[in-house]
Amino acid sequence: MSEKVALVTGAARGIGLATTKLLIEDGWRVAMIDRDADELSLASKGINGASPFVHDVSQPDDVDAMIDAVHASFGRIDAVVNNAGVADFGPIEETDFARWRRVMDTNLDGVFLVSQAAIPALKETKGALVNIASISGLRASTLRVAYGTSKAAVIQLTKQQAAELGEYGIRANCVCPGPVRTKLAMAVHSQDIIDAYHDAIPLNRYGSEREIAEVITFLCSDKASYVTGQVIAADGGFDSTGVGLPALRS
Template sequence: MRYLITGAASGIGRAVATQAVRRATGDHPVSLALIDRDQEALGALTEELAGSGVTILPLVVDLEDPVAPAGSVRSAIEAFGGLDAIISNAGVLLGGPLEDIELDAYEKTFAINTRVTWLLGKAAFPALKESRGSIVATASISATHPTPPAGLYSPSKAALVMLIKQMALEWGKYGIRANCVSPGPTDTSLTRNSFGAGVSSASEQNRAYREALIPLRKIGRPDDVADAVLFLAGPQASQITGVDLPVDGGVSLSVMPLAGGAPGYRLDQLNSQYAEVSA
C-alpha cells in the first residue's frame, strides 16, 4: 500500500503511520508519504521508522497554502509510482463563540479541516482511479453534535463529512472509495489542555467528567482511531464507501440520556457516575 498521510507527526496521523509500518510484510510492502508542518516532530518520526523496510517520504508542508496539497500528491506519486490511499488527517481547532471569531480564523479552519481533503482528492484522482484506491478523512463527532466553544470546528467537520459523501457518490464508478472516521474524546495534542492526563487539576476533572459520560468509560487513544482508518483504507473495506464511522466509545449515545429523554436514566444519575469516577 502506498499512503499519503497528513498531520502525520503526532496524534492520530502518527498512529496511522506507525501501525501501517507494523502491518507491512514482504508480500505487502508499504510506502508512506508523511506530511506535517512540524519539521522537528516529523524528523523524529522518520528517524523512528527508519530501518523498518518501509519506504518513507517526509514532506514538511503547510497545508493552509492552497497549492501545497497538490504538490504533496505529486511528490508522493513521483516517489512511489502511484498512490493507493489518502489519509487526510490534519486538522485545527480554533475555539471561541461565533460572535467573537475573526474572519481569518474562519478561513484557516475551513482551509485545513475541509478544503485540504478536496484538494488532495482532486490532485490524486488520476492515481486513485488507476489503483482503485481510497480516501479516509478524520472528521469528528462534532460534525453531528454542535460543540461549544469550538464555534467553527463543528461546521468545518460537518462540511468535511458531506464532502466525503460527495466524493464517494461521484467517484465510486471509478473504483475510488471515500470514508470518514469521527473520533470522540481522544488523547491528542489538540485535546491535551482540555482533558489530557496529568496536565492540570482542571484537565483531570474534565477528563473524569467526560469518561463518566462515555459508555465504555474511557477516553480514546490515537491507536483506536488508526485501527479504523487503516481498515477503511484497505481491501477489507472494499465494499464500504460514503460512511462516517464513529470511534467514540459510544459517547454519541449519551445525548438523549443527558437531555432526560430516557426514563430512569437522567442527568442526576450521570452526575452520580461522575462522582464515582472522580472518587
C-alpha cells in the first residue's frame, strides 16, 4: 500500500468526496479540507485513511495554518487537489462587484493560495497539483460571467504552474468537468435543461462524480508521471460540439 498523501479541498461533498474515496481505494491517505465543519464531519466518518481539517481556502492565514496542520499530521504532501469552489450564477447585468469577488475569492484566489502554500511540501515529494476548473472555463455560457471567468483563470494558472514548477519535478494539470449528476445539479436543473444537455452531449448523459474522480486520481498518480500542463475536459464530449443551450439562457 502506498503511503502517499493527498490534500483535497472541498472534500465534504460531490467531486471532492468522490475523489477522496477513490484515492483511499488506491492506497493513499487523504487530508479532507472544507469550511463546512458539520458536513465535513459527517462525510469523513467511517473513511479509514482520511482526516478532516476545517479551513477556508480563500483566507491566506487559514491556508498557511492548513498546510502546517496537514504536514504535521501526515509528514508529507504528495498531491494537492484544488477542488473547492462556489457556483454563483446570474445575468451579467446583475453581477455586482460583491458577487464577482465572492466567486473569485474561492474559485481563483483559493487555488492560488493553496498551491503557493503547498509548493515547499510538493518540492520534497516531486508531487502533483490537480486544479478543478470547469467546462465553463473553456466555453462561454450565459449566467456565468464570474464563474466562467474564474475557471478560465484557473486553466491559465495551471499552465503557469506547469511551466515554472516542472524543474522541481512538480506536475500541474487541470480537469474541466462538464455537466455532472450531483445532488445540487439535479436540484437546480429544470427538465428542459436536463433534456437539452442530453441532446447536446455526444455521450447523451450527465457524468458521475466517480467518473470525474477517476481522471483526478490518475493525474495524481505515478501513471501520469510525464503529464503536466494539460487541460482535460471530462465532459462526455460537450466541449467538442460547441453548441449553446437555449434552456440555459434564463
